[in-house]
Amino acid sequence: MLAQEEKQAHLSINSVEQEKAILVGLKKKPLTGQMKADSLDELESLAESAGARVAGRITQDVKGIDPAFFIGRGKVADVEQLLQERSANLVIFDDDLSPAQQRNLEDSLGVTVIDRTGLILDIFAQRARSREGKLQVELAQLSYLLPRLGGKGIALSRLGGGIGTRGPGETKLEMDRRKIKGRMSRLKKDLEQIRNVRSTQRRSRKFHGQYLAALIGYTNAGKSTLLNRLSHAGVVAEDRLFSTLDPTIRRMQGAGKVLLSDTVGFIRKLPHQLIAAFKATLEEVAEASLLLLVVDISSPFVEEQVASVNAVLQEIGIQEKDTLYVLNKIDRVPEPGLLRLWQRRLEPAVAISARTGAGIEDLIAYINSWMTRRMPRVCLRLPLAEGSAIDRIYKNGTVLHTEYRGADVLLEAQLDYAVAQSLRRFSIPPFRKKHASGRC
Numbered sequence: 040m041l042a043q044e045e046k047q048a049h050l051s052i053n054s055v056e057q058e059k060a061i062l063v064g065l066k067k068k069p070l071t072g073q074m075k076a077d078s079l080d081e082l083e084s085l086a087e088s089a090g091a092r093v094a095g096r097i098t099q100d101v102k103g104i105d106p107a108f109f110i111g112r113g114k115v116a117d118v119e120q121l122l123q124e125r126s127a128n129l130v131i132f133d134d135d136l137s138p139a140q141q142r143n144l145e146d147s148l149g150v151t152v153i154d155r156t157g158l159i160l161d162i163f164a165q166r167a168r169s170r171e172g173k174l175q176v177e178l179a180q181l182s183y184l185l186p187r188l189g190g191k192g193i194a195l196s197r198l199g200g201g202i203g204t205r206g207p208g209e210t211k212l213e214m215d216r217r218k219i220k221g222r223m224s225r226l227k228k229d230l231e232q233i234r235n236v237r238s239t240q241r242r243s244r245k246f247h248g249q250y251l252a253a254l255i256g257y258t259n260a261g262k263s264t265l266l267n268r269l270s271h272a273g274v275v276a277e278d279r280l281f282s283t284l285d286p287t288i289r290r291m292q293g294a295g296k297v298l299l300s301d302t303v304g305f306i307r308k309l310p311h312q313l314i315a316a317f318k319a320t321l322e323e324v325a326e327a328s329l330l331l332l333v334v335d336i337s338s339p340f341v342e343e344q345v346a347s348v349n350a351v352l353q354e355i356g357i358q359e360k361d362t363l364y365v366l367n368k369i370d371r372v373p374e375p376g377l378l379r380l381w382q383r384r385l386e387p388a389v390a391i392s393a394r395t396g397a398g399i400e401d402l403i404a405y406i407n408s409w410m411t412r413r414m415p416r417v418c419l420r421l422p423l424a425e426g427s428a429i430d431r432i433y434k435n436g437t438v439l440h441t442e443y444r445g446a447d448v449l450l451e452a453q454l455d456y457a458v459a460q461s462l463r464r465f466s467i468p469p470f471r472k473k474h475a476s477g478r479c
């Protein structure tokens with residue numbers, strides 16, 4: 040973008056005053072009632088995280104869905120009236136709208152209409168900081184926007200700026216179909232390059248024998264707060280959705296070989312454009328040997344949140360990994376019965392409060408024992424004169440068996456990969472064949 044254009048886009052965004060939004064969702068069915076009520080609460084948090092103020096809510100009976108407008112014609116009139124009454128200028132749908140529905144609604148209501156996916160993309164655009172994060176978000180936004188550029192309506196109504204038009208880094212999104220396509224292939228190429236650099240970094244990490252544990256979980260569960268507690272990382276943790284987008288990796292205190300990664304949070308119905316675009320970031324999770332699945336145990340929707348996280352993990356092809364459920368925010372759970380219930384349902388689990396520090400010792404102990412279990416078992420024969428090598432074995436691993444043979448010591452030990460590698464010259468075949476339990 041030219042400097043002048045960029046400046047103008049910046050100005051037009053800053054001049055947009057806080058948007059006032061009406062939320063529209065489907066009316067609850069008796070069985071899933073609780074969930075639907077929460078869905079609009081969550082949509083409200085999302086709207087606020089994007090910088091809008093919620094001025095009203097409207098729900099629609101599932102039976103009255105209209106293919107052209109999603110909601111029934113009568114409801115469109117209700118929305119229009121509420122927009123006027125509350126002087127609102129934005130409508131946010133909790134469910135995904137087809138490009139045609141979105142266009143029809145905008146034409147009929149005369150204000151910007153976005154759906155949950157558009158809203159989440161907008162939040163991501165505002166939060167992206169790293170170059171990779173920005174490229175990923177822009178790619179996701181453009182692939183969402185492209186099919187929506189059919190009529191002039193949407194492109195024109197959006198030129199004013201505001202939610203749904205903001206690209207990462209406060210630039211405005213491209214609105215020209217041909218340019219969008221070119222930009223998308225450029226973005227893909229750039230991302231591919233970054234990806235190559237990343238995989239080289241990963242290989243070197245493996246070589247150094249470090250252990251990677253990934254903090255994952257629903258947005259706002261407390262992942263970054265926990266990373267800060269376990270590593271003094273100083274990353275941003277706050278009460279809004281999607282505070283974290285870019286991955287951070289830190290060495291864990293109290294389990295020095297373990298690296299912890301904190302990454303983007305998940306949400307119910309996480310837009311598939313984002314999952315696709317964030318593949319590279321999420322590869323960090325795929326690379327981890329241990330998943331610390333952080334759950335906000337004080338939420339009334341623990342089950343749904345865990346299910347959403349597992350659904351995203353499945354979508355990105357991460358299954359069958361060692362997983363520890365970290366039941367967080369126990370300081371906000373007054374009844375011990377509830378905690379016990381979740382400890383029985385989600386296991387293995389450790390209950391903690393990342394805020395107060397309660398249970399952190401248990402978590403560190405679990406991670407340490409997980410790390411020890413993963414260490415390779417080796418059989419070594421060292422001359423007793425190799426004092427410093429023997430010292431390193433005791434410091435960096437667990438010695439399971441010792442025997443003395445003249446001036447040598449025979450050891451069976453579980454050792455960190457890197458240390459085991461450096462002592463390869465002392466390795467011997469198993470020397471305790473009779474002992475079924477030990478490999479040496």
Ligand SMILES: Nc1nc2c(ncn2[C@@H]2O[C@H](COP(=O)(O)OP(=O)(O)OP(=O)(O)O)[C@@H](O)[C@H]2O)c(=O)[nH]1
Pocket residue numbers: 256257258259260261262263264265275276277278279280281282283284303304305367368369370371391392393394395
């Ligand atoms: N009461 C209580 N609040 C907590 C605890 N852990 C985190 N929080 C709060 O929960 C909010 C979200 O915390 P974050 O650490 O930013 O959550 P996150 O999982 O990193 O969220 P995203 O990056 O947005 O996905 C913040 O206001 C934290 O202070 C806890 O143990 N107890």
Ligand SMILES: [Mg+2]
Pocket residue numbers: 262263264275276282283
């Ligand atoms: Mg975070």
